[in-house]
Amino acid sequence: MSTTPQSFSGESAHKADAKDFSAVLVLGGDAVAVQLAERLCEEGFSVVYVGEPEPIFTPENYDGKIECIANGVLKAIHGVTGAFYASVQTPCGMVQKKVGFVVVAQPPMIVPKYEAYGVKPENKVVCLSRFLEQLQDGQIGALGEADQLHIAFFAGLDGVADTATFAKIFDCIDVLINQKNVQCYVFTRHLKVAENGLEARYRRAREAGTLFFAFEQDAPVVEQTDGVVKIVFEDPHLSAGFELAPDILVLDEWLLPPDSVEPVCAMIPSSLRSRPYLTPPSPRFPSVETAKAGVFALGPARGTFYAPKLRDDIESVVGSLKKLITLTQHGGSAFVAMVEPEKCTLCLTCVRTCPHGAIQFATSASVDENSCQGCGICVSECPMSAIALAERKRSPSDNSKEQRRVESAALHNGKLVAFLCEHSGANAYAELSSALRALVKPIVVPCAGAVGEMHVVQALLDGASGVLVAGCFDGNCASVYGTNRAAYRLALLQQTLAEAGLNKDRLIYVPLASNAPYILASAIEELLRSTDSSTQDSPAASMS
Amino acid sequence: MCKATHVCQNCGACLVTEAIKGSQASPRIAHILSAGLARLRKEGSIFESLIVQEPVRIFPDSCNACGECVQACPVPGAIRMSPVGQTPYIVHDECARSRGDSCTACQDACPRAAINLSASETEFLVRSHAVVVATGFTPFDASEKPRFGYGRIPGVLTALELEDLLRNEQFELTPKERPIPRVAFIQCVGSRDAHIGRNYCSQVCCAYALRLARLLKAKKPDTEITVFYMDIQTFERNFERRLKEAGEELHLCRAIPSEVRASAEGGLEVLYHNSQGTNVWDNFDAVVLSIGMSPPAPVLGLDVLGRDEHGFFQPAADAGVFVAGACQGPKSIVESMRQARAVAERVIGYMKRGERGALD
Numbered sequence: 001m002s003t004t005p006q007s008f009s010g011e012s013a014h015k016a017d018a019k020d021f022s023a024v025l026v027l028g029g030d031a032v033a034v035q036l037a038e039r040l041c042e043e044g045f046s047v048v049y050v051g052e053p054e055p056i057f058t059p060e061n062y063d064g065k066i067e068c069i070a071n072g073v074l075k076a077i078h079g080v081t082g083a084f085y086a087s088v089q090t091p092c093g094m095v096q097k098k099v100g101f102v103v104v105a106q107p108p109m110i111v112p113k114y115e116a117y118g119v120k121p122e123n124k125v126v127c128l129s130r131f132l133e134q135l136q137d138g139q140i141g142a143l144g145e146a147d148q149l150h151i152a153f154f155a156g157l158d159g160v161a162d163t164a165t166f167a168k169i170f171d172c173i174d175v176l177i178n179q180k181n182v183q184c185y186v187f188t189r190h191l192k193v194a195e196n197g198l199e200a201r202y203r204r205a206r207e208a209g210t211l212f213f214a215f216e217q218d219a220p221v222v223e224q225t226d227g228v229v230k231i232v233f234e235d236p237h238l239s240a241g242f243e244l245a246p247d248i249l250v251l252d253e254w255l256l257p258p259d260s261v262e263p264v265c266a267m268i269p270s271s272l273r274s275r276p277y278l279t280p281p282s283p284r285f286p287s288v289e290t291a292k293a294g295v296f297a298l299g300p301a302r303g304t305f306y307a308p309k310l311r312d313d314i315e316s317v318v319g320s321l322k323k324l325i326t327l328t329q330h331g332g333s334a335f336v337a338m339v340e341p342e343k344c345t346l347c348l349t350c351v352r353t354c355p356h357g358a359i360q361f362a363t364s365a366s367v368d369e370n371s372c373q374g375c376g377i378c379v380s381e382c383p384m385s386a387i388a389l390a391e392r393k394r395s396p397s398d399n400s401k402e403q404r405r406v407e408s409a410a411l412h413n414g415k416l417v418a419f420l421c422e423h424s425g426a427n428a429y430a431e432l433s434s435a436l437r438a439l440v441k442p443i444v445v446p447c448a449g450a451v452g453e454m455h456v457v458q459a460l461l462d463g464a465s466g467v468l469v470a471g472c473f474d475g476n477c478a479s480v481y482g483t484n485r486a487a488y489r490l491a492l493l494q495q496t497l498a499e500a501g502l503n504k505d506r507l508i509y510v511p512l513a514s515n516a517p518y519i520l521a522s523a524i525e526e527l528l529r530s531t532d533s534s535t536q537d538s539p540a541a542s543m544s
Numbered sequence: 545m546c547k548a549t550h551v552c553q554n555c556g557a558c559l560v561t562e563a564i565k566g567s568q569a570s571p572r573i574a575h576i577l578s579a580g581l582a583r584l585r586k587e588g589s590i591f592e593s594l595i596v597q598e599p600v601r602i603f604p605d606s607c608n609a610c611g612e613c614v615q616a617c618p619v620p621g622a623i624r625m626s627p628v629g630q631t632p633y634i635v636h637d638e639c640a641r642s643r644g645d646s647c648t649a650c651q652d653a654c655p656r657a658a659i660n661l662s663a664s665e666t667e668f669l670v671r672s673h674a675v676v677v678a679t680g681f682t683p684f685d686a687s688e689k690p691r692f693g694y695g696r697i698p699g700v701l702t703a704l705e706l707e708d709l710l711r712n713e714q715f716e717l718t719p720k721e722r723p724i725p726r727v728a729f730i731q732c733v734g735s736r737d738a739h740i741g742r743n744y745c746s747q748v749c750c751a752y753a754l755r756l757a758r759l760l761k762a763k764k765p766d767t768e769i770t771v772f773y774m775d776i777q778t779f780e781r782n783f784e785r786r787l788k789e790a791g792e793e794l795h796l797c798r799a800i801p802s803e804v805r806a807s808a809e810g811g812l813e814v815l816y817h818n819s820q821g822t823n824v825w826d827n828f829d830a831v832v833l834s835i836g837m838s839p840p841a842p843v844l845g846l847d848v849l850g851r852d853e854h855g856f857f858q859p860a861a862d863a864g865v866f867v868a869g870a871c872q873g874p875k876s877i878v879e880s881m882r883q884a885r886a887v888a889e890r891v892i893g894y895m896k897r898g899e900r901g902a903l904d
Contacts, residue, residue: 159784190775194745281782283555315885316882424558433611434609473552475553511551516546
């Protein structure tokens, strides 16, 4: 699992510390993070800025509110929102910091594709970032005074490219087309222009004479001999072989999330599914929020490299921090997991399986209320039944959750019982025809992952003719892998039923979406068909 | 519609349904549906909007979504069950009453007297400190590209129409010339096309076409699908893996066809320039046009907003007016949600900073 031992060391020592939501750790490295730090100060937060090189803050405005650990590197971090403990390596040794929030706002790691293209770096072969710098410093224009200067760009010929790469290439071409005697070539697979304004920039470059070649399979080959660089390729349109000896060959780069993501990922068990990024690869995490409360990913850390979008990310971080503070004051999810310390044997199953990294441990496991999303995965995973979901204290008028519990305790009288994830299944159920709804006893659960074997068995014992568990599609679970846990458990249970000589088709697991009631409808019909044959022998009787 | 095959395809459509429901459940959000802005005025720091709401003919509070009205309606499609929420809705242009007919079939059929066809327009005067414009985009009108035969040749449909048909399990193919049904997707219809003034990428079509094509393949595995494209745009993390998976199920062909025509056998023929450099006519049973996003329709009273060269709204110069979502430029669902968060934060920041006058 992803949790490293050091992420829990010293847990008990910090246990008594009070939570503090005023300080934010910003892992930065360029102007974006500086801008974020300044925005956070405006909003009344204090900032611990870790990064290199030393940033330039507007000093007088933020007297004492930004602490800058220049040339620092985050080595380890643990804790929960309100009380994160970070160890930062600096040239003068390790520094420990306690903060309420963590924002990973570092620039991407940029790795030139020399090896991928089988090219050695030399005077005539440079990577894109370096070339743009040279252009902006006016170093390339001098070369152009001779004859014609031929500049070739490689972009995503290995199949990997981002709009950010093309934006950079257009930046270069914008400078070059103003110079005389420069001919640019772009070799690519797919032109990435899916950002506002990029298509127009592409067209401008083309109209200014830049030649674009888009390849399917047979990418160009580069030959390097005695300081001569030669690109050998077959023109995809003319189906004819060509050779080009450019004066400069500019190679694109891989844009990767920053390395500082790694120690932060170590705090979030579900990051197994998101690595090397920090946010889960799911539309449920469209913005800067990660699976763990208080941890935020800006731009590259969440897989977005196109610079203009980062301005939005800065605002989203500010908004998310404030929202989280409001939630800590007024409750968050409907439910919260509670550990009975005397039952806990410290097996740490919950710590490992909590997708939100909400569980810490000292003498027993304990759930951090501000981080818990109430999904209930730990409840069904705990082998000692030491964890239960409790309702958060809410306003007295909100009694809908109370009704749920009464419903779930009722006997089922041969009906089908459906455990419905509140994100998907419950919505889909509400869209069913009333006739179909009447056939089913719905039990809304916070996540399909909360449905344990005992819940299903109890439903059968209580007289259900069949049990259906409806969770979200893989990749759409708000608790990242709750739906996978449910699918896995149901499959095991089906096997157990089959081994006991019972009809395993009385259980069914359905992945669906809130806007796909038809999937639920056909699953109910299927379950009806398969339980029809087994209603002769009373389900309750056959189970007991 | 959900486009998941066996796993989520990251389209985000379910989140829209959920967001609408969440918004409807919020006591702090007032909804004036089927309504438009008639006038926007600013006095000091306060905006005054005149909102005109279409007649509310079906009362959600009385309706129990029994569907009797839909059954009773003599015009198919004039009254429909809503994909979100329980209340059916009347499609004004389809309804016989819009042509002067006095039909009251739905109203008469309703067992709960939830329908009042003679309801009239309502006007609201809304005073606010800020205005957010999020009017979305207009789908490209595929008949603007006559060479693809949309609206002229049966079997040519837009991706939106295909989505609708798939949702209702109504997409049926009868192969005309071969035993295997064949479907072509044509990308960039109304995008990246300077000839018709659409010198921009719509950003969502590659993703939605591949999702729809894979969903179609999952539902009807014997269908042969060709996707004609210019460049496949990056649409999410793990793009390369997704593209590879798609390439295993679909035939990806780098070419934008120049013509679609009806074949003698009743199918469709598509003319394109193949990788060997020759023009070929290929046979298909359906052609799906991946239409792009066009700028939003004009909004009355919103002359404070400038438009960019393509007609999308530009960020407002007027303090207090904010622009969000695809009315500002093409955006996917997930991108719109991401941006909405940031815009909300900007609005809150503006409200806090600004000199707020009293609303009444």
